[in-house]
Amino acid sequence: MVSRPVSDDTVHLNEKVQIAAKILVVGHFAVGKTTFIGTMSEIPPLRTEETMTQAGESVDDLKGIKGKTTTTVAMDFGRLTLTDRLVLYLFGTPGQQRFVQVWEDMSRGALGALVLVDPQRLKESFAVMDLVEKYGIPYAIAVNHFDGTPVRSDEELREALDLLPETPVVTCDARDTKSSANALMVLVRYLQSRTRKE
C-alpha cells in the first residue's frame, strides 16, 4: 500500500469528504459567471467540455456529417470545501437555449441555481431563466453590480424578470468574496425554506 501525500496537495479533496453538492451559477454571456466562480473557488477554476451531437439540426451544420451536428460547450467550475465531509462545486452554465443537453447533465443533482443578471441587460437573462424554470431548478437572482451602474429598484427588476414574490433578489459584486458568499447564502436559505414547505 502506497501512502498518500497529505501536505501541499491542493489538487485533491480532503480524504474525509463524503458529500459533494452542486450549485449552478448561470447567466448570459459575459455576465460574470466565471468571475464569481473564480472568486469563490479554492482551486484555480477548471474548464470542462461537453460534446453534443444532435441529429437533423440546421444550425452549425458540419459539412459531410450527414445531418449530424456536433457542438462543444465549455463550462467553468470551481470547488469549495465547506466542512470536513462536504464539498460544494460551483458550475458556470451557459444560458443559451441550444445548450439544453448540457443542462440535463448539469441540473441533475443540483441544489439550486444562482442566476447572475446585469441590471443594464435584463433582457439577455430571459433565455437562461426559461431554462432554469424548464428544468425545475430553484433559483435566486444575484444582480451583479459594477461600479457606476445605476441600481434598479427591486420592484422594477422583479417586474421585468417576472419573478415570483418568494424568489430572492440579492445584489452582489462577483469580484468580492464576501459579497459573492452572501449571494450563495441567500440562495441556500431560500432552498431551506422551500424544503421545509414540502
Added chain:
Amino acid sequence: MTTPSDDDLEPPVDPLEPEYVELVRPYVITNGRDVSDTSRFELITLVTAADDTQRKAHLDPEKRELVTLCEGGYLSVAEIAGHLKLPVGIVKVLLVDLVENGLILTRRPIPPAQLADIQVLQEVLDGLQARFG
C-alpha cells in the same frame, strides 16, 4: 494464376473520412465503447485510485494518466476532465472500464432527493457562514 495485389485489398477510401476522423478522434481512446453505461457517473461523482495500481502500466496512455491523477486522493469527474483536458463524456467512458478493472473506486453522489435534504443545505449554509460570514 495471379494473386491480387495488396492494393486490391485496400478498403475503398471514404471521401468523408478525414473530417469524420477529426471529429470523433477522442472516441478512439474509448475503444469505440458506447457511452450509454456511463450514467452512474455524474459531474460531481467522487473517484479515487485503488491502492493497487501496479497494473496500470498495461493501460492505454489516457487511462494511465487518469489513474495517476487519482492516486493522490479523491477528485470529481468534472475535475478529472478539467485536469486531463478531455471531454466529460470521454472521461466517463474511461472510468467505466477502470472501475470494472478495479483500478478506480467511486464514492457515489447523494441521490437528488436526499441532496435537497435540509441537513445538507444546513451544512452548506453553516460552512459558508463559518468561512465568509
